[in-house]
Amino acid sequence: MNEKKVLFTIFGGTGDLAQRKLYPSLFRLYRKGDLVESFAVIGTARRPWSDETYRNIIKETIASLDPTEEEADAFASHFYYQSHDVQDTEHYDTLKKLADELDEKYDLEGNRLFYLAMSPNFFGTIVSHLKSQGMLDSKGYHRVIIEKPFGTDYETASQLNEEITQVFQEEEIYRIDHYLGKEMVQNISAIRFANSIFESLWSNRYIDNIQINIAEDLGVEERGGYYDQSGALKDMVQNHILQVLSLLAMEPPVAFSDKEIRAEKIKALEAVRVYTAEEVAKNFVRAQYGPGSMEGQDYTAYKEELNVDPNSSTETFVAGKFIIDNFRWSGVPFYVRTGKRLTEKGTRINIVFKQVPVNVFKDSVGGSCEQKQLSPNVLTIYIQPTEGFSLSLNGKEVGQGFNMLPIRLEHRNSAEIIENTPEAYEKLMLDSLNGDGTNFTHWKEVAQSWHIVDVIRQTWDQDPSELPQYSARSMGPKEAYELLEKDGFEWIWAPDEWYRKRDLLS
Secondary structure, eight states, rough: OOOOOOOEEETTTTTIIIIIIIIHHHHHHHHTTTSSSSSEEEESSSSSHHHHHHHHHHHHHHHGGGHHHHHHHHTTTTTTEOOOTTTOOHHHHHHHHHHHHHHHHHHHHTTTTEESSSSSSGGGHHHHHHHHHTTTTTTSSSEEEEOOOSSSSSHHHHHHHHHHHHTTTTTEEEEEGGGSSSSHHHHHHHHHOOOOHTTTOTTTTEEEEEEEEEOOOOGGGGGGHHHHOOIIIIIIIIIHHHHHHHHHHHHEEEEESSHHHHHHHHHHHHHOOOHHHHHHHHHHHEEEEEEETTEEEEEEEEETTTTTTTTTOOSSEEEEEEOOOOOTTTTTTEEEEEEEESSSSSSEEEEEEOOOOOOHHHEETTTEEEOOOOOOOEEEEEESOOOOOEEEEEEESSSSSSOOEEEEEEEEEOOOHHHHHHOOOOOOHHHHHHOOTTTTTHHHHHHHHHHHHHHHHOOOOEEEESEEEEEEEOOOOOOHHHHTTTTTTSOOOOOHHHHTTOOOOO
16 A cells, blocks of 8 residues: 555635546545545635535545445545635635645645646636745645646647746646546557567558547537537647647657656657648548437537537537658658547547558459459557457458458457546546656647647638538548548548448438
């Protein structure tokens, strides 16, 4: 058992993120013995709650984890609430007094971790007050966890970073991208660097193209107001997709440490070509979902969703091609696709290998020989909802002749393993307690991601043309398929075909 001594202060302690993700994650760490007696949590927000109200809410948030009554009470007893206006200096004085008392009561050795689970507009105000009012004067470590979005473009991200680095050093800042806490995202490095069969082939000599898909079957739900100001490009491509791309494209690190891994990810992102406006038009597609039906259920168009502008030009779908200008990846397109109201929910990566140099298998047809079509070898990494990987090969069909038959070698984590796998936020919170920044984003990664995405955003903002539409519960507009077809490729993951063959998708 390696008990952590720490005081958590959660700004936005009454919010949805805290209740859905943070408190259950802390309870799992408590149950596993990472947090035992020497920890305390201060929740702050505007609501005038008492400690008792707060603790009852905490117990409600962990009820699905089936704690005993004694276990739930013991855990919740470590939680304290302070009604707090983040712009009121006096409130930080009260917060410091409570923090110092809890530090002594629980023997926390001055270790403090601040979680900013609220609007980025307040990040600068909060961290400056933490410093000015002495919240960082304790003897232990001081770390801050920051949620996305980290800015809305490079300029706002840079300003936000400057405000935070006035108070915290880069190694004390933990910028969360919860995708980096997912089991199979972390497995990308294991598959690459622990298997000679793949690492020796991981380059433009053997790989034709790489495809990254993050598909959501839901619409914008109650997030229409927020989403209409963001869109799929900023919501998914700037952070999750480019983070996954950097893990796939980076060079092998000298050592598997947070410093070395981050250094290689930064190099990979810096090698991603920043497009001109003409290149954006050629290599990126955006679209918006219209009405559709699947399995007898009808779905409304994006513009008819709650809190969405009926004249909105916000994209709910992005497909594109990234080019990496370095020796390893020259000539290999990295295709990305993400959107709302797609056919299925799923995150998967397809590494498509090149065909054999000479196809020796021929068909005899009417006295002439025709070459048999070989399916490409594809390594697929399944990230969610299923976890695992598969490798497709070509084998011989049983019987006369040499008919080729695609064969899949596959491993999927069992439902039991998935259920007992630490949730992404649990992993990331434990990493932050251990001072391990491997699965968090460095400022240079964030900055370069915005450089790449800003050009795409600005090009689209200057284009007045109508957005292409795609039917709800399909895999996007025809332009997304044409993007690959013109390069001689196709999307490997095509769930809509399965439904169309069975007349379940219009």
